[in-house]
Amino acid sequence: MLSNYLTPFIILFFFATNAAGTNVSTEVDTARLTQVLSYANELQEADKDSAHILFNHALSVADDIISQKKYPKETINEVIYRKAKILHDIADYYYGQKYDYDKALEYLLQAIELAQKLYDNEREQIQKEIYLKTLANSMLTLGAVYFNKADYHNSAEYYNRGLENARLVNDSLMQSRALLNLGMVFHNRGMYTEAIQNYYTAIGIFEHFNDKKGVAICNLSIGNIMRRQNSPEKAIESYTKALEVFNELKDEHGVSSCYNNLAICYSNLEDYDKALELYNRSLELDLQRGRKAKAAFTYANIAALYEAKKEFGTAIDYVKRSMQLNKKSQTPRNLMGSYLNLSGTYLSMVEDSADVLRSNPGYLDTIVNYGEKGLVLADSLDLIVEKAAALNILKAGYSLKKKYRKAYELSSELSVLRDSIFDSEKTKVMAEAEAKYETEKKEQQIKQQKHELEHQQMELQHTRRFRNLLGAIVVLMVVMILLVYYDYNRNKKAHKILDEKSNLIEQQNGKITRQKDQLEAANQQLTELLRFKEKLTGMIVHDLKNPLNNILNSHHIDDLSFREQLIRQSGFDMLNLTQNILDVYRLEESQMTITKKPCNVLGILQENTLELTLYIAEKKLALDFPEDEPMVYADAKLLRRIFSNLLSNAVKYAKPGSTITVTKRMETGNLVRLGVHNLGPVIPPAQQETIFKRFRQYESRDMGTNTSTGLGLSFCKMAVEIHSGEIGVQSDEDGTEFWFTLPGQ
Structure with missing residues (x-):
């Protein structure tokens, strides 16, 4: 506490002695420089502002010594070396305390230039290694400054140069720091494979040297990748490990980052109360320390939470708060995020309710304008993940504006970009x-x-x-x-x-x-x-x-009626496949509810026939349905899907010119037994036992059919069993029949 009161007087003393001692000897000058640096280093942890003043004073003392030609070369080189380190300390102050990246950049470039000259002119190997280590440290810090300015090209260049120098001096900890920072660059550019390899290499070195902060930063970075790859449980595990270490080290910056990322994970898991609590903790720490850029990032995440809860007005309010802070900082990457967040939130609001668009048609222009701004910045910063997000928003925006050609072009570009991000x-x-x-x-x-x-x-x-x-x-x-x-x-x-x-x-x-x-x-x-x-x-x-392929090549067909039927049939095929995949997983997870009511089987069969009109006509098939109108007590949508899959299979494997028969008979217990019979290839008994399992399909070589997911029959089995019914297959030389039972009316 006493040193805090004495600090101003000590600083005044140094300035007074500097003004009075312009004609002192070499030993006195260097001793004065040593004394100023010693006290500045002591103050660096407790009072960074006072230490900064002393470092600037030390810089003027060093310049004064260098400008005089009366000192020997060894003394001048030693003072130049100290000046390079002083410049680095001043840059650290602007980088870590004031977030003035331009100032930090100015001082670091000077420090690197001095250290490089010393290294190039030195002949003694031990001294060269000392200069090279200082040079590597300044390059890594310069890479961090460029990283925060979203200049990832220069950031990667200086990280790589720092890594190369660290390897030359065999400094493992500095190498791990360089690998970690390079991993962050790869991560921000969507190069997750390279990033994860760097993180795991760095964490091994940090653990070997018991560098807890390095391990914590690696775990935080690994958690970010796990979160991006939709693995929230693994991400929470990594973030929690990092949070424990940051709390132990009393690193508020690290603690705030962990709170923020944990909140994102809990928001993705729809635990919104827990997420909001963590966001507020992070926001409180950042606002107390004046970290406006991080506060803007937290506001954007809170906006995403309210967007997920469909409270769009509150979400837009938080996005605008974030944008105001980002406009003040003028950081391109953060400003890009605000543009995309605002555009995406308006898009979600419009997609959630058609009434919003009717009453506010100008929202479409807002979506497209801010989406285009975000795309330009993402493209200039070479951020492929953010560029993909911008393309996705613009694709939807132009579709709503009915500019389908533009939407199609964006969709094609998005498809190529997604393939490059992660396979x-x-x-x-x-x-x-x-x-x-x-x-x-x-x-x-x-x-x-x-x-x-x-x-x-x-x-x-x-x-x-x-x-x-x-x-x-x-x-x-x-x-x-x-x-x-x-x-x-x-x-x-x-x-x-x-x-x-x-x-x-x-x-x-x-x-x-x-x-x-x-x-x-x-x-x-x-x-x-x-x-x-x-x-x-x-x-x-x-x-x-x-x-x-049918849809894409349909423009070659001159027969407009046939072309329309082909496109419509292909659409039904893709819709049926997609519904099968989704419903199988929903049925397995018990997430599907059914509504039973009396259903007219004949009416449902006639609807299904319309979906298969093209295939039935091509193979010249006939359909034979029951003459009466059988009624069952079931979920109409699921029953229609059951017949859609069974009739589709029957048409697919039926012989050309044959008849597909739908049978009906009553069973004991008021059950109705329904069957779909065709004259197709015989299914061997061994295949009949597994045909209803997921991703299994009997392959008929002489029919020339290909492998498929086999989810249609799996869905039928689950849908019938959820009605407490049974399903089976009978296949011999007289044909193949898939049958199932449902409760009667």
Whole structure:
């Protein structure tokens, strides 16, 4: 506390001595410079503003020494080196305290220029390494300044130069810092694979040197990628680890970032109360410290929360607060975010209710104008994820304005951009990077355990040698009987210790073996999951390819009626596939509710026939429905979908010119048994047992059919069972019939 009161007087003293001592000797000048820097460094943690004043004073003292030609070269070089470090400290003040990135940039470029000249002109290797380490540190800080200015090209350049210099001086901690910062650049540019590899490499080095803050920043960054890839549980786990360390280190900046990102995750999980609580904590810390850019980011996230709750008026209010702060800071990346947030919020409000657009048609211009502004900034900053978001908003905006050609062009560009952001190969590389990090971590623990065991064995050997020596001394001092008795007891104890250590070693080996088996099993499970994902994606894409091709190539068809039928039929096919995928998962998760009522089966069959008109006409098929009008007690939408899938399969595999028959008969218990029969290929008995499982489809080679997801029959089975009915198949030389039972009216 006393130093805080004395600080102004000490600063005045330094300025007074500087004014009075212009003609002092070399030793006095350098001593004065050393004294000013020493006190400035002491004040740097407690009173940064006063330390900044002293650093500026030290800079003028250094310039005064350098400008005089009476000093030897060694002294001048030492003062220039100190000046480079002073410039770095002043830049740190503008960067970390005032958020004046232009000022920080000015001082850092001067520091780098001085350090580079010293390095280039120095011949002694040890001194060159000192200069190179200072140069690398300034380059990494300059990269951080460019990063906050959203100049990712220059940021990556200086991070890479700093990394190269850190490797030359073999400074592992500085290398990990460079890798972490490069990972952040890759992350902001949507290059998630490169980012995750850098993070895991950096976190391994930080853990080795017990650098808690470095580990926390890596966990925070990994959480950001997990959140971007829709893995909120993993993201929350990473953010929580980072938050614990930042709280321990009393790092308010880090704590605020963790609160903000945790809030985003809870908002995505629809726990809005928890998210809002965390946002307010983050906002309170940022406003107290004057971090307006971070406060603007938090306002934007709160706006997204209210948008998810469909409270659009409140959401727009928070977006505008964020935009006001970003306009003051004039940071292009933050301003781009405000444009896209405002455009996206208006779009969500318009899409939520058609009445809004009728009463406020000018909203469409707001959506497009701010979307275009955001797109221009995202493109200039080379931010492909944000560019994709802008394209998505503009595509919807132009569609609502009925400018379909423009919307189609944006959709095509968006499709190409999304493919470049993240594909299955990148997912695999990221998973492998995570698995590699975990494996190396386990191996390091195993090595540590082995080292501890070896150390214990060495200590045991030293103990035994000492006891042997003690026994030799006792031999000279006591009678032979006492010596034999002592030696017997000593050996007995030693054997017992050896047995205990041997058992401990066996237990550790068993534990190590179990950990290895667990890692291998986890890796195998991950590999199988990736293969399954790739297979499922391929099957879905294949099923969508044919109807899409039909639509895209329909302009070659001169027959307008046939062209319209083809497009309409292809649309029904894609809609049916999409509904099957969604409904199967909803039924599995018990998220679908049904409304039972009396349903006219014949009327539903006639509706389904309209969806298949083109295929029925092409194969010249006939349909035979029951003459009476059977009634069942069921959910009409699900019943229509059941018949849509069964009739579609029947038409697909029926012989040309044959008849598809829908049968009906009454069963005991007021059940109606309905069946769809066609003269198609015989389904082998082995295939009949698995045909209703997900992603299974019987493949008929002589019919030339291709692999498909097989979700249609899976949906039918789930939909029938939710009505407490049964479903089955009968197939022989007389044809194939899929049947199911439902309650009668």
